[in-house]
Amino acid sequence: MRHRTIASHFARAVLQGARRYDLDCQPILAQAGITPELLNEPRARIAPEQFALLIQLVWRALDDEYMGFGLAPSKRGTFAMMCHALIHCRTLDKALQRGFRFYGLFADSPRLSLEREGDWVRLCLDESSLRDPEHFLSESLLVIWHRLASWLIGQRIRLDHATFAYPKPAHSAEYDLLFYCPMTFDADQTALTFHARYLSMPLLQDERTLKRFLERSPADLLARPDEGDSLSSQLRRLLSRDCTQWPDLETVADHLHISPQTLRRHLRDEGTSFQGLKDELRRDMAIFHLGQADLSLQQIAEQLGFSEPSAFHRAFKKWTGLTPGAYREKEA
Helix, strand or coil: CCCCCEEHHHHHHHHHHHHHCCCCCHHHHHHHCCCHHHHHCCCCEECHHHHHHHHHHHHHHHCCCCCCCECCCCCCCHHHHHHHHHCCCCEHHHHHHHHHHHHHCCCCCCEEEEEEECCEEEEEEECCCECCCCCHHHHHHHHHHHHHHHHHHCCCCCEEEEECCCCCCCCHHHHHHCCCCCEECCCCCEEEEEEHHHHHCECCCCHHHHHHHHCCCCHHHHHCCCCCCCHHHHHHHHHCCCCCCCCCHHHHHHHCCCCHHHHHHHHHHCCCCHHHHHHHHHHHHHHHHHCCCCCCHHHHHHHCCCCCHHHHHHHHHHHHCCCHHHHHHHHC
């Protein structure tokens, strides 16, 4: 199970636009399996499937793919129609330009554009038409367009830099799960920079694959965290192969053909540590299993390498602010 969980911050952010329209969010949260305790605990995490469902329910209730954060709503189905408009383009460049022109037909839609500079291109977002104090829709639009573009050409577009025209937010640590590149806040513009070679690549998708893609998108694009290609992502994939036998740092360093000191330094540069990665993976696996009915708390503790359930209980509460029983109760 490699899917990362999603911070409760994003669930709270989704609801801000809905509450602007006085929408009763309790039935939506209940249908998504998100209790008030889970929603209001800053350290709590939710499963990607819950987050995708929450987004879809808010879209349905508001009939707005901007979730209440735009000056005017974007009716459900707009994203799908845009995808149908660009799917027959020959290159990614032409597809993106057609997609931007499509949204340009709506007067109050956020504006996206491409700016080229030598071998690099910036995907720029004009946020002036957003009512988005937590920058949730800004983050969402960048993530959606980056992952849509990657899907169209059949490979992940590696980002060189991300800039944001607003101060570093309190949840900035979560940005590492969204963009996997160096980031600058308080910049002149909100944009993603990547190599221009991607723009000339042909589209590898068609109407048939688009139909399957749209069954869960764009909610799935937001809810399915990008594993990226950083060292910490590589280690996460390595550790997830067998979570019953956790290798030590020296064993992992030897597997990667680097020294333990170098491994520690690289992880520190990425803002994490070997123990931190193991704890995050354990936390996410625990949340996944607690959402299922096949394992008891003791079995989950054993699978995650804890010597006894009480140790698992203490660690899980430290990670999420809630007990394993509280997570399982919300799924009952």
